Amino acid sequence: MSTCLVAQSGGPTAVINASLAGVIRANQLNPLYDRVWGGIHGIEGVLDDRLYDLTNLPGRELDLLKQTPSSALGTCRYKLKRDDEADFRRLANVMDAHDIETMFYIGGNDSMDTVDALAEWARTNAPGKRFVGIPKTVDNDLVPVDHCPGFPSAAKVACQITHATRLDYDAYTRPEVFVLEVMGRDAGWLAASCCLTGDVDLLVLPEVDFDRDAFLAAVQQKFDETGSCYIVTSEGAHYADGTYLSAGDAANDGFSHAVLGGAASTLKQMIIDAGIVPRGVVQDLSRAARSSNFAQSLVDVNEAYDLGMSAHMRSADPAFTGAVVGIRRSEEAAAAGRYEAEVFAGPANEFANYVKRFPAAWILPNYQGIAPEAVAYFQPLIEGEPKLIMEGGIPATITPFNLR
């Protein structure tokens, strides 16, 4: 008898639970494992032996799980250190106690590093135990994939709110700047995706060191030409010396570490102080963009589910460990004007600890937005909507694991 374990880590997304549903469903279609355990609150809960039996989750609940945002199993920011033999040993003991052969870890860069470290350690210290990664991140910053599950839905929400707030902004005649802020500390994928609707005048990314004078000149020019200026900024926008635009706010926050969020306020105030316009509006999407299921991308939810399925199915091979599944874009289909995703698997160390930034070649100079190649990249990702089960006017969700 052997079982498997699934856990989630890092920031939630709108489709991370679809990957979880994929693992559970794959095992129902082909029971490679006698049980599928859910680990509560990532590696933290697993180390505390907090497991939940997901093996026979009914179809209706799996459907709801696919459309439930956030991390249904709970998440953690706890990172196993590569040299923390004690934690590794504790984890192996928990796995032994429940006959867990394979652990599936759904997460971002750090979690893929954990998968790599655990697999490496297990090869000599716990042979037969296997560790498989399933990527997710709204930051879209994993290197060897075309894109990361979770990002397309975040981009779809961001695009919808960008377009709606642009129309709202355009309804007024008064001189006013509008600044939208979205998540993205080191990579500006989400901010860049907001340009997809043609509504963004200026784009501020972490990939480009912020130049106050050049930026203000671009703002002035937009107002001169059109009487308006709609700006999108990444939370991680920063000066050449690494100082975040939001640093002023963070300092006021009573924390010694930098709390991002506030770049938009800084830009608004900078524009007002420069005398370009007397007022401005700030909209910070913050968490509303990353785990909102009312605008799930169909492409995204299907891919996230497929990655969960694929990870489970590939684990039939006893040598499948220290590996991560991912999405590649079919170049053949793209050449024919279609979008098609291919699921592949690669070594976890290729997924871990690198940040894939928004390509410099796709960034127009002077904060003018994104190149046509970027539009072609983004567009198919946000297409299509799943048929959501609604309840009381909002998408129905399921939280069977009593995290609260």
Next chain:
Amino acid sequence: MSTCLVAQSGGPTAVINASLAGVIRANQLNPLYDRVWGGIHGIEGVLDDRLYDLTNLPGRELDLLKQTPSSALGTCRYKLKRDDEADFRRLANVMDAHDIETMFYIGGNDSMDTVDALAEWARTNAPGKRFVGIPKTVDNDLVPVDHCPGFPSAAKVACQITHATRLDYDAYTRPEVFVLEVMGRDAGWLAASCCLTGDVDLLVLPEVDFDRDAFLAAVQQKFDETGSCYIVTSEGAHYADGTYLSAGDAANDGFSHAVLGGAASTLKQMIIDAGIVPRGVVQDLSRAARSSNFAQSLVDVNEAYDLGMSAHMRSADPAFTGAVVGIRRSEEAAAAGRYEAEVFAGPANEFANYVKRFPAAWILPNYQGIAPEAVAYFQPLIEGEPKLIMEGGIPATITPFNLR
């Protein structure tokens, strides 16, 4: 030959254009007027003779108009003063120049006051000219109606984001407070509606003078009981002396007048300073809630459209002026457990210059949320979704009037 004029005023909503579509469509079904003019940027543009012929807008464009958020004709904050004979005369001249017999004005309290003032003035000074109001406001604060078009869709967006961000918040184990801020300066309807999903622990409304000690005690109690606390606040939350919670932020904003927005940040910092938890997350829905068409309420879009139709149809009566159409809830249907809206018309002065606050009897003490009566009031308003026409992954919109 006579024509009519439609204009929009005040803050945009997700369905204000559905009312516009209703007026246009009604005239296509029964051409009471030879032309339907759209006034650009409310009364401001009308006074400048900026009119746009909407008479024969094709059906496809009307469908798109119904799902286009914000104010397609543009809006203004310009308020005609009751004693401003010159402006009244200018407006009458514009109306004469285009044979405009009836002006339909879609707006909130102020616009209904404008309708009242114009109708009163016209009775002696411009006989035959008529002024009809069609209400809208996400604030939901008009007195003689059950609710205002625009509010249900804003509530639906707010409920969806409340539920999604609550799940996101619950995924974490760390001690952290979450504070969501929504629009509502004098009335807390939108904030109160967030309680509909059962996700809100504490609710801060402008209807209740803020008591710092009582609030912090309630926060502490929630953390003691459950280890978490999800708070919703109206932007207009204030102390007994009228000072807004967001006043600190406003003072930093370089304006002499109070700029709202910031109540959530103030609450978060207050909770951190009190030592209850070391950190917090703020989500300000701001404009994303008021004009987001991706979560239009079906009830709302249908009612807004019907009010536009009804205003036009009732204007067949030459005595129909200084009047506003509105929604009443059928008590008979409600008694039978169903929701049904009845369209009525009343004198504009009953709609103007009063603020309907969220009822004291529906507010639970100690920031504990809303009474069951309030849930029963809100629930039917957010039910149902229109079948949206999608384009490129977002709801298609139309802006035929070149406001930019």
